[in-house]
Amino acid sequence: MATPIYEFGQMPRHAATTAPGSTRRPSRETARKAGEAPCVGVIYNPRSHGNQGADFDCGVSPHVHIAKPGDRSQLPTALTEFAERGIDLLVINGGDGTVRDVLTCGAAIFGDNWPAIAVLPKGKTNALTVDLGVPADWTLQDAIDALDSGSRVRRRPIEISTKADAERGHAGSRVLGFILGAGAFTKATQAGQSAHRLGAFNSLAVGVTTAWTIAQALFAGAENPWRKGSRMRIELGAQRTAMAHSGRGDTEYRQLLFASTLERLPAGTRPFGKLKAGLKLVALDQISRRTAALLPLAIMGREVANLRERGIHQLSAPEFTLEIDDQFILDGEAFPAGEYRIGQGPELHFVAP
Template sequence: MATSIYEFAQIPRADPVGARARVRPIRDAGQAPTVGVIYNPRSHRNLGADFDCGLCPHVHIAQPRERGQLPVALADFAAKGIDLLVINGGDGTVRDVLTCGQAIFGDDWPAIAVLPKGKTNALTVDLGVPDDWTLQDAIDALDHGSRVHRRPMTVARIEEPGSRVAGFILGAGAFTKATQAGQSAHKLGAFDSMVVAVTGLWALLQSLFATRSNPWRQGARMRIGLGAADAPMAHSGHGDPAMRQLLFASTLERLPAGINPFGALRSGLKLAAIDQISRRTTALIPLVLTGRLRNGLRERGIHQLAATQFSLAIEDQFILDGEAFPAGHYRIEQGPELAFVAP
């Protein structure tokens, strides 16, 4: 369920008839829940293995091998009135399921559980889901576990109105370079928090010792507009005001490796943007990410803020949940509040 560059024109469209057919009856006490499982056999930890389809008649499993098959599977789950949607895969699988499910579930999603089976599983870190969580664990947690509420970001390309992608982590500039470096780290056996640490260290070294013309320090040409008024984000005056060395946005509250790029901000849509900062300020980044340096950041070229929405006009690729998206003009908002099942 992945391609090299995500094209908005290729987002699968859901059949609106399937959406209208959705019925979710109220369960009686002690009645087994109806469960729909999106199983990605290509996810890293699934390794193409067959999923156990004989758990019980109330568990319905779909194994879409491309994005175009997802709306059909989700519409079928909606028609069955599922109580729990289980996503068996990594962050990219979550992004594709949430994207394709927008037209089907709208603002009335079933409870969602995520089994961390991908190369990166940032969402399950935030949810507090252990690496060895099973389908049965997720089903048991529906009635006996906890609920964590999160709103994914929705990213709409202004040049193609009506197409929206949903996800939890967006980055640009040096973040794009770090994601490419992360693919190499995957090949060396680094995953999840380890790959965050490895690529973060590499990005720091590049920024410390590279020249201003190096892509790690140069970043990307972009314009960020905040809120409904689309007010331009402030710039510190360090480097080219048309460039940002890095942009990072998320609605998650806990990130892998314990990093905290947003300072005291926790809930909602949060942004961290870095201008073309000096090497001296670059050396302070670890203190910023661990929350030990919070004062005078904006003057140094490090911006941490929350926004109801923002626009991004960018001349380079950006990353959403591990996948590259093309240059263009985008609007980023918060999607519906989703209830995730956790231990």
């Protein structure tokens, strides 16, 4: 719950929690009487871009319990208290990074018995709320009202664990999020930080960084990090079938990897083409400048002939393994080189208008 990019070891993980999943009392949502106020727990991140200088109203209702964790290490305590209250609605007030931290810490506490979740888009990036159709001015009261009168959107976050921990069945090392990227995506994340400093956020920031990424693919030299990408090996499914490579450039490298379980992305981008549900990937080999010129069409979901032969791979998989020699990014957070298993976490029910 901080703005800089941290390494994997600094992430809040399940093992950091102090309460088992059994601490959660049954939700009162299905037992509430007509007109009875729901029990609501709010994680408020005062460092989120949209919250800076804002004084959150802590006297909304006696049924609304607000926690302001000073850092990630305080999240488990706050979420455990919410679980013991049997909250009907968990409201996350922050951006994508805050969502990632809350879901990661909450997995060991709520287990398979999560409350409904609402997200107030208060971060520099709010890709999840774009997918949920939540407006930028959504308030806490709007989210509470939507618990009974709004819609529900089901999503499963990406679940990442080291390959070694996954093979040993160590659930404590899992981290949950929604957008994963590597290669040029890591460079784009750094460019996005610069765009934020220039005042570009959300879809505008996505547009700026996407344009810069395409420009680098078009004009940078072959050894430029944007075009060279990262050495990585991707194996699909439980059978660990090696992802195909077009043969363009070094077959041990991918220029870019992007994966998500979201179905709608900022700025109207559709990098996965017609693929919509589940865990989706798009990987770029070291594509030619001619193919790079077609990237705007591919990113917007337009039909482009012979994509795979050109070195652009769009596919879905229930899980995959990633062996990478460089950092990769999950919701703005840097993870170090290594071997990882990437799958899908629990199905969560998000409240939407």
